[in-house]
Amino acid sequence: MTQVPTTEHLTRVNGLLYGGDYNPEQWPEEVWKEDAALMREAGVTMVTVGVFSWARLQPGPDTWDFGWLDRLLDLLHAHGIAVDLATATASPPAWLVRAHPEILPVTADGVRLEFGSRQHYCPSSPDYRAAALRVTTALADRYAGHPALALWHIHNEYGDHVTECFCPRSADRFRSWLRDKYGTVDALNHAWGTAFWSQRYGTYDEIEPPRTAPGPVNPTQLLDWRRFCSDALLALHRAERAVLAEHSTLPATTNFMSMFKALDYWKWAEHEDLVSDDAYPDPADPEAHVTAARNYDLMRSLKQGRPWILMEQAPSAVSWRPVNVPKKPGLQRLWSLQALACGADGILYFQWRASRAGAEKYHSALLPHGGTASRGWRETVRFGAELGRLAEIAGSRVVSDAAIVLDWDSWWALESDDHPSARMRWPELLRPWYAALHARGVTVDFVPPHADLTGRPLVLAPSLHLLRTADAERLTAYVRDGGHLVCGPFSGVVDEHDHIHDGGAPGPLAALLGVRVDEFWPVPDGESVPLASGARATLWTEWLETTGAEVLDTYTEGPLTGRPAVTRTTHGSGTARYVSCHLPEAIGTVLDPALAEAGITPNAQLPAGVETTVRVAESGTRYRFLLNHTDSAQDLPATGTDLLTGTPADGRLHLPPLGGAVLREE
Structure with a gap:
């Protein structure tokens, strides 16, 4: 489906953005002038400032120091460099933590995490929230009209270190969230299936977060906890965004972390003016570029195809893997071009100048420890010039062919405990489907299950373990209106409360797919099951009964010998395929005829890679x-x-x- 193109700029800076995180508080002021001049030489157009500056901006409860930031923003503006100004709330200062130790997060085992790293706060802490809004208000009040300011940067990488807290205040917030969701405790008991194991609650006050327990915790409680934790962090983000909106009409963003399990980015993106992403593909992984393309396609899709910003990437090596392989010459340029190819209008990095101290002192930078004599600096300058030559692509949109359904609720439910196989993980199931399309030159959008699919020729659902009846009805209407659907295994199993659908899988998709799953048949580690087509299934197979579907492939060994493996139904000019197994090497042979029926022609002239x-x-x-x-x-x-x-x-x-x-x- 070709998105309707429209020219739009993410910020007031024309062309493509280029730059990165700048942490001048780590350096004496005499270095700042040198940095600004080198930024000009490198073609930098925007830097992110203040991400971890809370302790410098507010050294004490009633002490503020803005003078250094005033001078910095004036310096950058004088050199023609725009600023993405952060609210500095990602890491509370020591004085705040010592005055309010309850700000520190608590694990499911009851351990309170200490100060000394970053993101050391409970998302439900009213003291943290009040302090965060106070510093955000001070920044907005002082800098909303500064001419260097082009973008607000709220917090930093929400959920990177702490996605949940199990303290008493979190428990109170969780109970309030549940009351808002269910109303009566009887409704909650039904949704959670508390008749099992005598888990019935008499009042909301009896409910606690899913802390470490003697055995498996109620799966619907865990699912609601995942929803609550995502919403709790989103509430903090929205509160800061509201403060900024009172002072400024400039756009605001918060940097996402690619396809991140803990946060429902569909909900988060609704509250972003523009999407930005932090991406760190591993240079040691020969398929890293495929995963990166997948993540970038998601970032573009979160705002219905609008351009986005690659807010962070490493110029070369990172510092946090067991082995931190640098990027060989040319790879930084290639991977940056890839982000542009997937719809980015900004290429930024962590960070501008390499740190001399701290946990990330071995992390690469646009200006390495070796300074301007280094290979990294030469690549920084060279690519900055190239981005200038690409300025005219800013605002253009990516043409996409197929869509993949991604649902965070389904992801969370799929990877719950006590399932037929712990090996069924969303990234593992998605990887071969996406890779097959990528290898064929087929560009992909991601869509939520409630999306309007009108006009999309092909929709893929590698796994829709949790499926609401209303969303199944949308998929059914899409096929009956002439669309083409390919659905993967272990789909349509549970409803929004993680209850098994009546009749079992594929639940509300049974009539559309023309099949019924009699029994799940996971594949043991190290084994595979051959199919008549020559493909081999790993991880998962199913005992499938057809109820009107055409059989396209069958199992040829073991207990499922002769049983359907891949099926197809037709509904007018639409088709629906069901793949009852995981085909890590051969899913492309299933997708090829679906692509043909959808009128999508793969780019067969492209060599591998x-x-x-x-x-x-x-x-x-x-x-x-x-x-x-x-x-x-x-x-x-x-x-x-x-x-x-x-x-x-x-x-x-x-x-x-x-x-x-x-x-x-x-």
């Missing part, structure tokens, strides 16, 4: 990205002018190893 996407401007100008993720040169069919080099491609394009091109297709 070469990625392509298209962005379209409001004027209709098309920009084709061609990215070579291999260590071998590639000669590709292409036409247009490469914006990076100014060179025309008249039918053929030569890409060196790790090379990339952005072609304006006339």
Whole structure:
């Protein structure tokens, strides 16, 4: 489906954003002037300031120090560098923690986590919230009109270290959240299935968070706890956003963390002016670029195709993996181009100048420890110049072909305890489906299960373990109106309360798919089950009964010999396929005929490891990205002018190893 293109800028800064986190409080002021001059040399257009500056801005309960930030913002503005100003609330200062030790979060085992790292706060703490809003108000009041300011940066990486707290205040907030959701305690008892194991509650006051217990905890309680924890952090974000909105009309963002399990980003994105993402693919992983593309497609999809910002990435090595492999020459450029290919309008990094002290002193930076004599600096300057040559793509949108359904409720329910197999994890199930499309040059959007699917030729649901009846009805209507659906295993199993649907799986999709799951049949570790097509299933299979579906493939060994493995139904001009197993190597052979029926033509001319996407401007100008993720040169069919080099491609394009091109297709 081609998104309707529209020219739009994320901030008042024209063109593509370039820069990164700047932490000047780590350096004497005489270094700042040097930094500003080097930023100009590198083509930096925006830096993020103040992310971890709370203790510097507010050294004590009633003591403020804004003078340094005044001078910094004036300096940056004088050098033509815009500022993404953070609210500094990600890490409370020591004086606040000592005055209110109950701010510190508590684990499910009752251990109170200490000061000395970051994000050391309970999301439900009223003292933390009050202090966070106070510093946010002070910043907004002072800097809302500053000419350097282009974007507000709320908090930082919500949930990175603390996604939940089990203290008494969290328990109170959880009970209030449950009252709002269910009303009566009888309704909660029904939703939680508390007739099991004598778990019935007489009042809300009897309910506690799902702390460590003697055995398995109520799965619906756990599901609601996941929902509550996401909402509790979102409430903090919304409170800060409301303060900023009272003082400023500038856009605000908070940096997401790619496909992050703990937070329901569909709900969060509703409260973002623009989406930004922090992404750290592993240079040691040969398939890292596929996972990165998947995450970037999600970021673009969260705001229905609007451009987004890559707020953080590493210029080279990170500091927090067991082995921190640097990016070989050219990889930083290639992976940055990939973010642009997936719809980003800003390429920023952590961080500008490499730290000399602290937990991230070995983390790479745009200005490395070696200074301007280093390889990293030369790449920083070179890519800044290239981004300037790509300025015209800003505001254009990515053309997408297929959609993948992603539901955080289903993710949380799927990975609950005491299931037929603990190996059924959403990222593991999604990976081969996405990789198959990526290898075929098919661009993907993500959609929530309640999305309007009108006009989308192909929708994939690798796993919809939790499925609401209303969402199943939308999928059914989509197929009956001529759409094409491919649904993966262990789908349609439970409702929104994590109760098994009447009749078992696939629940409300049974009539659409024309199948019934008689029994789940997980595959032991290290084993696989062959199919008649030659594919091999791992992790999962199902004893499937057809109730009107055409059988496309069958199992050929073991207890399921001869039973359906892959099926298809037709509904007018629409089709619905059901894949009852995990096919890590062969899911593409199932998707190929579905792509054909949906009228989507894979880019068969692309060699393995070469990625392509298209962005379209409001004027209709098309920009084709061609990215070579291999260590071998590639000669590709292409036409247009490469914006990076100014060179025309008249039918053929030569890409060196790790090379990339952005072609304006006339």
